[in-house]
Amino acid sequence: MISLQSIAGGKRAVFLLLALLIAALLLLPESRQEPLLALGRHMAAAVSIPLRAIDTVNQGVEGLWTRYIALQGTRAENQALRQELARLQQETVRLRETAAASTRLRDLLELKTRLPYATIAAQVVGRDPSNWYRSIVINKGMRDGLAIDMGVLTPAGVLGRVVKVYDDFAIVLLLIDPNNAVTGLVQRTRDEGIVEGTERGLARIKYLPLLSTVKVGDQVVTSGLAGGFPRGLPIGVITKIERREAELFLSAEIVPDTDFAKIEEVLVVTSPRESAQLPSTPFPLQPLPKRDAGETR
Amino acid sequence: MKVAAYACLVLLVIPVQVVLADRLGIAGVRPDLALVAVCLIGLYRGEVDAVLVGLALGFAQDLFSGAPHWGNLCLKPILGLVAGLAGRSLVNLTWTFVLVLLLALSMFSGTVLYLLKSVTGPGGSFFLAARGIILPEACYDALAGLILLKLIRLWRPPRAPLTALTYE
Numbered sequence: 194m195i196s197l198q199s200i201a202g203g204k205r206a207v208f209l210l211l212a213l214l215i216a217a218l219l220l221l222p223e224s225r226q227e228p229l230l231a232l233g234r235h236m237a238a239a240v241s242i243p244l245r246a247i248d249t250v251n252q253g254v255e256g257l258w259t260r261y262i263a264l265q266g267t268r269a270e271n272q273a274l275r276q277e278l279a280r281l282q283q284e285t286v287r288l289r290e291t292a293a294a295s296t297r298l299r300d301l302l303e304l305k306t307r308l309p310y311a312t313i314a315a316q317v318v319g320r321d322p323s324n325w326y327r328s329i330v331i332n333k334g335m336r337d338g339l340a341i342d343m344g345v346l347t348p349a350g351v352l353g354r355v356v357k358v359y360d361d362f363a364i365v366l367l368l369i370d371p372n373n374a375v376t377g378l379v380q381r382t383r384d385e386g387i388v389e390g391t392e393r394g395l396a397r398i399k400y401l402p403l404l405s406t407v408k409v410g411d412q413v414v415t416s417g418l419a420g421g422f423p424r425g426l427p428i429g430v431i432t433k434i435e436r437r438e439a440e441l442f443l444s445a446e447i448v449p450d451t452d453f454a455k456i457e458e459v460l461v462v463t464s465p466r467e468s469a470q471l472p473s474t475p476f477p478l479q480p481l482p483k484r485d486a487g488e489t490r
Numbered sequence: 491m492k493v494a495a496y497a498c499l500v501l502l503v504i505p506v507q508v509v510l511a512d513r514l515g516i517a518g519v520r521p522d523l524a525l526v527a528v529c530l531i532g533l534y535r536g537e538v539d540a541v542l543v544g545l546a547l548g549f550a551q552d553l554f555s556g557a558p559h560w561g562n563l564c565l566k567p568i569l570g571l572v573a574g575l576a577g578r579s580l581v582n583l584t585w586t587f588v589l590v591l592l593l594a595l596s597m598f599s600g601t602v603l604y605l606l607k608s609v610t611g612p613g614g615s616f617f618l619a620a621r622g623i624i625l626p627e628a629c630y631d632a633l634a635g636l637i638l639l640k641l642i643r644l645w646r647p648p649r650a651p652l653t654a655l656t657y658e
Contacts, residue, residue: 318508318509319505319508319509319511319554320508320511320512321508321511321554321555321556322504322507322508322511322520322522322524322551322554322555323520323522323551323555323557323562323603324518324519324520324522324623324627325555325557325603325604325607325623326555326556326557326607327556328555328556330508330554356556356558357553357556359553362554364554364555364556365556366556367556370556371611371612371614372556372558372607372610372611372612389612392614392615392618392619
């Protein structure tokens with residue numbers, strides 16, 4: 194008869210043998226593990242079948258969870274994020290607009306403080322209702338002291354002159370309109386002429402002396418002799434000189450310094466004669482990008 | 491009621507044309523909404539209404555233009571009168587008729603404005619003006635007129651034309 198004590202002793206011996214086997218296996222050199230590994234491969238192959246099955250089920254369940262159950266709030270979250278994105282995009286546009294307006298207004302203010310004569314800032318609110326004239330509508334009028342023939346400027350240079358004034362609005366005929374004429378002066382040679390618009394949306398200085406040494410690239414400024422502009426305001430740069438036979442004068446094509454397609458704020462010169470002197474710093478305030486000849490319309 | 495509606499139209503068309511000019515333009519050419527409005531009023535409401543609205547619209551248009559003359563004030567009532575007289579003799583207002591009428595009136599208006607511009611200042615070449623302004627503007631006016639007519643017809647479908655059979 195086997196006693197309880199002997200059973201306990203046998204178990205102990207089995208545990209001891211098992212421990213020794215594990216220790217032997219752990220301490221077995223790698224080269225001797227081949228049979229064990231071969232056996233393990235078969236075992237692993239056998240285990241891998243249910244493993245893959247369970248993994249497939251697990252992935253399915255996980256996919257179900259992540260794609261359907263856990264995403265229950267995602268639609269709402271997505272909509273909220275889209276709304277937030279739209280709001281932020283609007284905010285970005287608004288901030289960019291504010292930054293651009295701030296830059297423009299700073300330039301305008303800088304010009305206003307630097308000019309030695311009285312000016313009024315105005316905003317462009319519209320354009321000519323017809324295709325025949327190049328004019329703009331500004332939001333200042335008689336109530337603000339505006340009158341016909343006053344000169345209008347931008348930080349880049351001469352823009353045009355006031356041709357109609359109402360209580361709160363005024364119409365400004367742009368320099369590039371063929372009906373407009375401003376007295377101009379070639380800055381280098383000091384030759385005077387009349388600057389008027391052309392059909393192509395540019396300007397031309399006429400009645401320059403035939404013997405003038407004017408050349409392409411010369412800057413044309415206002416002469417201050419007539420009209421609402423003081424002397425020395427930039428008009429544009431000469432790009433082409435026209436010498437025709439049997440004509441007593443020269444004329445030259447000018448690309449204006451002002452970009453007439455992008456005008457938003459302007460300065461109206463209300464009294465050019467108060468202290469007509471050249472500005473202390475040269476125009477324009479900032480370097481202007483080069484524009485093509487046909488771009489100005 | 492009618493006067494108020496016309497007053498609203500005058501107060502609306504010119505500001506739209508002045509303020510939204512850049513947005514309305516295609517390749518730098520803008521439609522003459524006042525011309526389109528006057529012609530449609532002539533066709534739908536008769537020449538008297540069109541002449542009166544034409545006077546008001548033309549006047550407002552000239553006020554906000556850099557033009558040294560009152561060309562639109564003179565032209566718009568004439569265009570309204572022509573459109574009204576043309577509309578009187580019609581049994582049924584067709585798309586083709588509106589298209590041709592608007593094209594013709596817009597080209598006439600453009601030519602007169604070119605001549606006025608030439609008289610009051612340097613006019614430039616007529617062919618350049620025709621190619622660059624008169625023809626594109628006429629096409630644009632006709633297109634705008636057709637769109638407006640479509641909108642009007644959606645709002646108020648045209649009545650069946652009166653024929654001899656209608657009275658029987």
